Amino acid sequence: MNVLxxxxxxxxxxxxxxxxxxxxxxxxxxxxxxxxxxxxxxFERLLEAGKYRIWMRSRxxxxxxxxxxxxTVPGQEILSVDNVSLKVSAAFQYRIExxxxxxxxxxxxxxxxxxxxxxxxxxxFSVLPVEDIITQRDKLSAGIKERMASRLPAxxxxxxxxxxxxx
Numbered sequence: 001m002n003v004l005x006x007x008x009x010x011x012x013x014x015x016x017x018x019x020x021x022x023x024x025x026x027x028x029x030x031x032x033x034x035x036x037x038x039x040x041x042x043f044e045r046l047l048e049a050g051k052y053r054i055w056m057r058s059r060x061x062x063x064x065x066x067x068x069x070x071x072t073v074p075g076q077e078i079l080s081v082d083n084v085s086l087k088v089s090a091a092f093q094y095r096i097e098x099x100x101x102x103x104x105x106x107x108x109x110x111x112x113x114x115x116x117x118x119x120x121x122x123x124x125f126s127v128l129p130v131e132d133i134i135t136q137r138d139k140l141s142a143g144i145k146e147r148m149a150s151r152l153p154a155x156x157x158x159x160x161x162x163x164x165x166x167x
Contacts, residue, residue: 087164
C-alpha cells in the first residue's frame with residue numbers, strides 16, 4: 001500500500017513539474033542586445049547581456065539588436081523656391097540607444113524617421129533656388145544630419161551618420 005502511495009505521489013509531482021516548466025523560459029541576451037521585460041503589460045525591467053530564466057506566464061519580452069542600422073530614403077520629389085522639381089534621396093545610419101523609450105515612443109520608428117527626413121528635406125530645399133541646392137549640397141546634407149540628430153533621441157535612437165545620397 002505504501003509503495004502505491006509513493007508511486008502515485010511521484011507521478012503527480014513529475015506531472016506538476018512538467019506542467020510548471022511550460023511557463024519557465026531560458027533566455028540568452030547577447031552582448032549586442034537588450035531585452036525589455038513587461039509583466040501584465042507594465043514595464044518591469046531592462047535585461048542586459050547574460051542568461052536568464054524567466055517565468056513567462058504573465059510576462060512578455062522583446063529583444064532588441066543595438067548594432068547599427070541603415071535607413072535609405074529613396075528619391076523624394078521636392079520643389080525648390082523657383083518651382084523646379086528635384087529628386088533627392090538620403091541615407092542614415094542609426095542605432096537603438098534606449099530600447100524602453102523606443103518601445104514607448106513609436107509603433108514603427110523606421111516610419112517616423114522616414115517621415116521626419118522627408119519633412120526636413122522639404123523645409124531645407126523649398127527655400128533655396130536650384131543653383132544653391134546644387135552648390136550647397138554638403139551644407140544641406142549637414143543640416144539634415146543636424147536636425148535628425150536632434151530628433152532621434154526622443155525615440156530612443158542615436159544618429160551615427162547620414163545625409164544626402166543623390167540629387
